[in-house]
Amino acid sequence: MSSIVSNFKEMLLEQAEYKELLYQVTLRDLRLRYKQTIMGFGWAVFMPLLNTALFSVIFVRVAPIDTGVAYPVWVYCGLAVWNFFSAGVKFATNSLASNMNLVTKVYFPREILPVSAVFVSAVDFLVSTTVLAALMVWYGVKPGWPLLFVPFLLLLQMMFTAAVSLLLSMANVFYRDVKYLVEALMMVWMFATSVVYPVEQIGGRLGAIMALNPMTSLVDAFRDVVLFNRLPSAAGLLYVTIVAVVSLAGAWLIFHQAEFKFAESV
Amino acid sequence: MAEPRITFDHVWKKFRRGEPHDSLRDLLPAMAAALFRKPHADALESEEFWALRDVSFDVHDGETLGIIGRNGAGKSTTLKLLTRILKPTLGRSEVRGRVGALIELAAGFHPDLTGRENVFLQGAIMGMRRREIEGRFDEIVEFAGIGDFIDTQVKRYSSGMQARLGFSVAAHLDPDVLLIDEVLAVGDLSFQQKCYERLREFKRSGVAIAFVSHNMQAISMLCDRVLYLRPGAPPQTGSVGDMVTAYVTTDSSSADARVAVTERKMTRGDGGPDLMEPVPPGTWLTLHLAVRPQSDLRRAGLALLFHRADGMMVFNGSSMLDGVPPFDLMTGQEWHIQITFRTNLLRGTYAISGHLFEENRRWPAVELGVLGSFVVAETTRAGGVADLEPRYVIHEPAGA
Numbered sequence: 001m002s003s004i005v006s007n008f009k010e011m012l013l014e015q016a017e018y019k020e021l022l023y024q025v026t027l028r029d030l031r032l033r034y035k036q037t038i039m040g041f042g043w044a045v046f047m048p049l050l051n052t053a054l055f056s057v058i059f060v061r062v063a064p065i066d067t068g069v070a071y072p073v074w075v076y077c078g079l080a081v082w083n084f085f086s087a088g089v090k091f092a093t094n095s096l097a098s099n100m101n102l103v104t105k106v107y108f109p110r111e112i113l114p115v116s117a118v119f120v121s122a123v124d125f126l127v128s129t130t131v132l133a134a135l136m137v138w139y140g141v142k143p144g145w146p147l148l149f150v151p152f153l154l155l156l157q158m159m160f161t162a163a164v165s166l167l168l169s170m171a172n173v174f175y176r177d178v179k180y181l182v183e184a185l186m187m188v189w190m191f192a193t194s195v196v197y198p199v200e201q202i203g204g205r206l207g208a209i210m211a212l213n214p215m216t217s218l219v220d221a222f223r224d225v226v227l228f229n230r231l232p233s234a235a236g237l238l239y240v241t242i243v244a245v246v247s248l249a250g251a252w253l254i255f256h257q258a259e260f261k262f263a264e265s266v
Numbered sequence: 267m268a269e270p271r272i273t274f275d276h277v278w279k280k281f282r283r284g285e286p287h288d289s290l291r292d293l294l295p296a297m298a299a300a301l302f303r304k305p306h307a308d309a310l311e312s313e314e315f316w317a318l319r320d321v322s323f324d325v326h327d328g329e330t331l332g333i334i335g336r337n338g339a340g341k342s343t344t345l346k347l348l349t350r351i352l353k354p355t356l357g358r359s360e361v362r363g364r365v366g367a368l369i370e371l372a373a374g375f376h377p378d379l380t381g382r383e384n385v386f387l388q389g390a391i392m393g394m395r396r397r398e399i400e401g402r403f404d405e406i407v408e409f410a411g412i413g414d415f416i417d418t419q420v421k422r423y424s425s426g427m428q429a430r431l432g433f434s435v436a437a438h439l440d441p442d443v444l445l446i447d448e449v450l451a452v453g454d455l456s457f458q459q460k461c462y463e464r465l466r467e468f469k470r471s472g473v474a475i476a477f478v479s480h481n482m483q484a485i486s487m488l489c490d491r492v493l494y495l496r497p498g499a500p501p502q503t504g505s506v507g508d509m510v511t512a513y514v515t516t517d518s519s520s521a522d523a524r525v526a527v528t529e530r531k532m533t534r535g536d537g538g539p540d541l542m543e544p545v546p547p548g549t550w551l552t553l554h555l556a557v558r559p560q561s562d563l564r565r566a567g568l569a570l571l572f573h574r575a576d577g578m579m580v581f582n583g584s585s586m587l588d589g590v591p592p593f594d595l596m597t598g599q600e601w602h603i604q605i606t607f608r609t610n611l612l613r614g615t616y617a618i619s620g621h622l623f624e625e626n627r628r629w630p631a632v633e634l635g636v637l638g639s640f641v642v643a644e645t646t647r648a649g650g651v652a653d654l655e656p657r658y659v660i661h662e663p664a665g666a
Contacts, residue, residue, distance in 0.1 A: 017393070024390035028376060028383070035378050105373045106391055107350045107365075260353045263346065264281065 004253065011256055014109045021108055023043045025116040027210040031124060044124035045131050046069030048079040053078075065197055069227050070139040073132070074115075078195040081222045085161050085215060086186040092165030093182045096173045096262065103173075104263045111255060114169040118162050122154070136227070145227040149232060153221055154234045156244045160214060163247035166255045173262050194219050267488065269362065270324035271443045271474035272331075277357035278320040279343055314396045318342045320357075321501045323493050325443075326512050327373070330475040332489030332506065334482070339445045339495040345369060345447050349477060349503045354570065363442025366392065367655070376420035381412055381431055381488045381578065384420050402438045410434035430457055444468055447476045462487065482510045482575035486615045486641075507544075510575040511617040511639035525563070525622060525632045528600060529556035532638040536606070544643035547612055547653040553638050557622070561634065565592035565625040568603060570637075575615040584623075592625050603637045613644045 015022070034040040056072045061067050067074040092114035096103060099113055136143070172178040193199065194214040202210060212217065217240045221232035325331045329530075333341050341411045346352040347359045349367050374391040376382045385406055389399040398408075407416050410430040412423075420428060446465070465488060469475060479485050485492060485506065492509035494502045502509060531554040532541040541551065567586035573579050586592060595601055618638045622633040 001564070018390075020395055021393075023396075024387045028379065028387055032376065032378055065519065101373050102391065103371055104346075104351065106367060108391060188649040260351075263351045 001136075005121060007253060007256060008249075011109075011111075012250060015111070017059075017130055018109050018112060022112050022116055022119070025112055026119045026123075029116060029120045030216065033120075038204050041124070041127045043191075044083075047132060048076055048083055048128055051196075052076045053081050058149075059197065059233050065201075067198065073135040073139045074223065074227065075196055076132055076135055077223055078193075078219050081157070081219050082193060082195045082215070083128065084121050084125035084157060085164075086190065087124060088118045088161045089168060090182055091121060091159075092117035093168040093172050095165075096169045097176065097179075108261060110259045111166065111252065113160055114165040114209055117169075118158055118165055121161070122158060126167040130227070139156055141227055142229065143226055144229040145263055146229060146231055148165070149221070149225045153218065153225070153232075156240050157218055159244040159248045160218070162250040163244070166248075166251040170255055170258055190211075191212055194204075197240060214240050268327065270326045271362050272323070272325040272476060273356040273360045273362075274323045274344070274348075275360075277318055277321045277344075277347060277354045277359050278316060279340070280314050280315050280355040281317045285592065301308060306585065316588055318347075318354075318495075319500070321495070322357075323503055324654040325474045325476055326467065327474055328472040329491070330469055330477055330489045332485040332492040332509075333476060333478045334480070334485060334492055334496065334509065335495035336497065339497050339574050341495055342447065343475065344495070345445050345478055345494075345596060346624075348351055348445050361443050364393070364440070365443045365445065366436060366441030366543070367445045367447075368436045369445065373432075375420050375428060375432065378419055380419055381407075381416040381423070385416075385431065385435055386430065392436060392439055394439065398440075406431075406438050408433045409437060409464075411457070426457075433461060436584040439470075441473055444473050444475045446475065446479075448479050448481075482514060482577070486510060486575050487613075494658040507615045507639055507641045510615045511636060514573055514575055514577060514617050523593070524559065524561050525556045525634065526560065527555065527634050527637070528558050528604075528608070529554060530637050531555075536604075541640060545609060545643040545645055547607050547609060547645055547648070548655065549642075551607060551640060553605045553607075553618060555605070555634075555637060556600055556635070557603065558600045559595040559597055562597050563622060563624055565623065566595050566618060566622050568593055568605075568622055569631070570605065570618060570620045573619070574611075574651075575617070575624065578651075580611060580616065584626065595622070608654070609640065609642055611642050612650055612653055613642055614651075615639065615641050627633065648666075 003229035033043075037043060039046065052072055052075050055075050059075070060071050065071070095117045096110060102108075103110060103113075135141075168178060168182055170184075190196075192210050192213055199210050199213075199216055200207065204209040217233075221237055223241070224232040225228050321340070321344065323331060333344055343352065345367075347354055348361055349365065349369065350361075353359075373389045376387070382403075385403065386396065386399055387599065390396075407413070410427070410433070412427060412431055412434075415423065415427065420431075423431070444465075462484070465475070465633050474644070475488070477488055478484070489506050490507050491503060494504070494509040494513055496502075502512070526656050533539065533552050533554065534541055534545065535550055536552055545551065567585035567590070569577060570581070572581035593601075618637045620634045620637050622634065623631040
């Protein structure tokens, strides 16, 4: 137990020592996005908007469902939150493998690479909320004081995204198959989350299993405070908090134990 | 004495040969195999090999340790253990204080970012704080000689410019310990001079340095001691002259069994104690040899080769060409040979190797291997390779 505590102390001290590097790597990736693509941050808005249009056709025209607010704004909110998670994880998964020249040559806490990927996707998320705000104005959705929960939800989401990212980026160093698996995993996971339709409509045993998905609780909580002007479910929030804290602590410890193997695995 | 900055205490490092398992396909068999065997740190499995075996050294403040060896001898592994990228399998590797690493200087550079952006990124990778980088930014650019290009994308730089900028960032660290991996081959001659000057400044200011290089000239110039790593043999630590000589000459085949060299000794002048210290240019030295042939050599001569530590041959000659009559070396006799020569050479470490040959049968010669070495000290009087001892006669204009 005491060794775990001292491990955490060492890990946190190292983060403090290298916070400049975390900032610089995040800045690098944001700058690159801006320099290498014509649309730059437009891409942060493009994918959720495209998906919003597609799913709106399906769930408004073909198979209408009741979502409480206008479906486009409901689904865009879900997609923005989901994209934050899935784009972050996908980008982070490759972050160690694509910086192998650094990993094998220079010492720095390797967490910085996947964690900075999460920060980059957080910036994308903030950019994509501008469109959400526009949609809410268009459809006349008025938020209230529950919006104050948003920073806390963002923190939980970043913690959980970081946990998944640490594990997958590490796995991808050892087995390059992982990044392909992640593509498939993210697609399945999205449909197992209340992103484009409310999963509670599934019900039965499958529904019970899917209720364990912390991303559903998170997406629901975001919609509650942003679109429905109400408090998120206490049980769901507590569950997500526990999952986020435990998974991040566990993933970080495992990552820390394995990081000396990275340079050898090339 | 204060605690050493670098401690390398009986370090062993094991690696796995070839690809471990790069895809999931190989993982399951490997995991199954792992269940049925007990891991022993000091035992080797079939695919494993020791990259380092029982290496120990210390480096104190202001000291420079050179690390030399052929490719695959474990030089880079040693540096990676020191930078904490790798962990030793056995033993202890410790570095105390702030570490600066001049390793793959442009590793952190991204081609699409400008020089300025990359300086901040690279500085952060090396553990500098933003304020520190900002404070030294102008110096860094000035040192690299990048000028107005600093706001251009690095992909438009020549490879020399990239390397210069990379070195320059690292050169403006403020470390207690500096680890250097073969990076001084960057840029043109004048930039290299600047790099060496900077390293000497680090040294003077008390930084402990570990320096890996294939360039024996650089090793001789900068290092106080040398660690010589050899695959399949125990590592050696010793004086720069001894280790560099051993390194330069191990390749040139070992001595031939046909002649045993029973004595090798270098003295100043004709005799006296073994030569240990560097000598000034133009010193008379004598190499004392005793050889015992295991088979007859008729009408023989002795050839000598002098190499500088960086591999340059500075002299090649033989007793016969210098007018010494051939001699008959008969089996079982011990012959004493003295060669007196003058070190008309400038700063450097030099190794002497030689072979015996028969007049009418020049090949195969009988290799004697390394016969001796000496170090010529730095002089403020002259630079270059050879001491030509010029005489100046200046005629004043008549009637002045």
